[in-house]
Amino acid sequence: MQFPSSTHCCVVGGGPAGMMAGLLLARAGIRVTVLEKHADFLRDFRGDTVHPATLRLLDQLGLGERFARLPHRKLEHMRMHIADRTITVADFRRIPGRHRYIAMVPQWDFLDLLATAALEQPTFTLRMSAEFTGLRTESGRVTGVEFRNRDGRLETLATDLVLACDGRGSATAAAAGLRQDLEDMPMDVWWLRIPTADAPRRESQVFARFDAGRAAVTLDRGDYYQTSYLIPKGSDERLRARGIDWLRNDLATLFDWPADTLDAVRTWDDVKLLDVTVGRLPRWYTDGLLCLGDAAHTMSPVGGVGVNLAIQDAVAAARLLAAPLLTGTLTTADLAKVQRRRRLPTILTQQSQRGDHDILRRSLNGTLTTVPAPLRLINRIPALSALTAYIGGVGLRPEPAPAFARA
Template identity: 65%
Template structure:
């Protein structure tokens, strides 16, 4: 029987950060990731100031600075001929007054490289968790298939589910999320940069005539998220690709030199948006964090950063009990209590944005004259865009690196 102290299921931002921190605490930790690498398109690529500050504390700031990145210091939205500043990050205290737009695979490679420097860390790629080991109602590890498709078992004092919004570990543990209604799904597309396009990292949202989309300058292409009403993917695809090219071109002012890059529906990737939260994030021997515990809307791009913050809190609270071999349900409950408030606040904010901004935009009833009350107030009170930038970039109850993990 293979054994480890902590088995982390899933090598996303939460899993890799948790693995790194626990390894720096001298705890044996094994991360199981089902894919052969981290190269997947349209993952959360926004690294917020709270995470940038954390990387500095971990001694990884210089490594991160060498990654290809674009900087976003304002959140602006075009409503017809009007521009609305929704948030301004330029007055956030500290060095990092922007959101870094970095391919998630580069971010994960950085964390994996730093963790590999610790002798107690193991990362096993192409190893898919298939179920849970249990004994007397307690989770005692996982079953898996390795890169050759062979079954195996890994015993662990603690198993942590970091396997995302469709968490298999969460399902096998019998934990069920309470789901929230969402008005949209998302089409993700990569489009070539237009030579005269805006490249300052500021203006990236547009709403007009029943359309809403977010686009980000990624250096050599636009990464664009185009919102559609929930459940209308098949209906809209049936209307034809040319109609979609015309609509997105009209929304952003793009001509065929940009939109012709959408050659087939294979270039348009659907994100089936779900949103929910577990009432209880744990059971004996098992903890859920990140999207496994609270599936976030893509609104605001905060999912990656909340997952990282969960991992930091879990490492700080659990490192001592794990070293002593005494980790219990009370310790897991402490992690949820620490992270419950910031999660609830962000999700409540996202739900409000869905109802006051995104649903009206998709219904074609949003315009500058009928801005949501919050956005109207932000336009009128000069310090509010900076407050919005702080809350979006740093958030409620930000986590700092534990002393044992600092450089």
């Protein structure tokens, strides 16, 4: 197959932000190429949450019925257990709109849906097994990308704009000399799957347990619990030296699981480490390049808000950049408009996560002995659980689909 050697827009990274940006720009008639370094979208422990704001967006794009046919579960509320009390911290059934839940769907299915819709547009190209290796510049302006194709050969793609959507530790942002200012984090996360066949089912599909010196969150995914076990920052090697039986016993105690439920966690190979980072680029762009999603602002896994925020970035970028891309008048001032539009939601979301991090820090160091006052208030006044659900599920400044992309 003959692929184009030039494009209006090259998107590096086929995650939620990259695929959504590619779909929207292609519906505007813009020639867009998405480069994804993997051969497929099958990744374990990716963000599998599709928030109400994204579900509303899919409806506007005419993709709601397609999405509804994907196997998924509906997350309607979140609960946590702290100091012998169980409280509801978010109730999505109380938020306005048609979609009063978070849809739990494997991210590869969601990305396949976006890719299929995008490939229906004649101006869209998807290159799988295309690993970014560098940028081309002329007179200080980014004019193209270099990448290694599925045959191992180096190729160059000339472009008017590069969208860096390659996630945390973005190689594209680094090549452009853009570095995030990082915050101190109290924790890293171990991710693992626990089969639900022999485990007691809970009323809540998301259940967090914060104990003295221990913290974990489990999501009911049907035939397994997707479980996150939090550890103090930088303690991975030290804690693994205790042996896998220690972790199995700790999880069984935390969630009242029978011991044999944890038999599926056979070795440390079944436990994946997420090095938690939170940060933000002071400037999201340089001439000819713009960063979106985690490439611009790395989010904590708390609340699973990173995917929704990244998609909102993509929508704003498509709406603001489609016209100058079509007319060949794109400038850095246009890229700055995207950052200005998305800067406040990013800052406020990260600020909200800092409160959650303080609870996690106190849990891990053993000083969390009572339910914090803000959580007691949320539990006492049900309307507040609707507010937290709205902030987490819809977000601050949700972006509507551009008129040119609507079905």
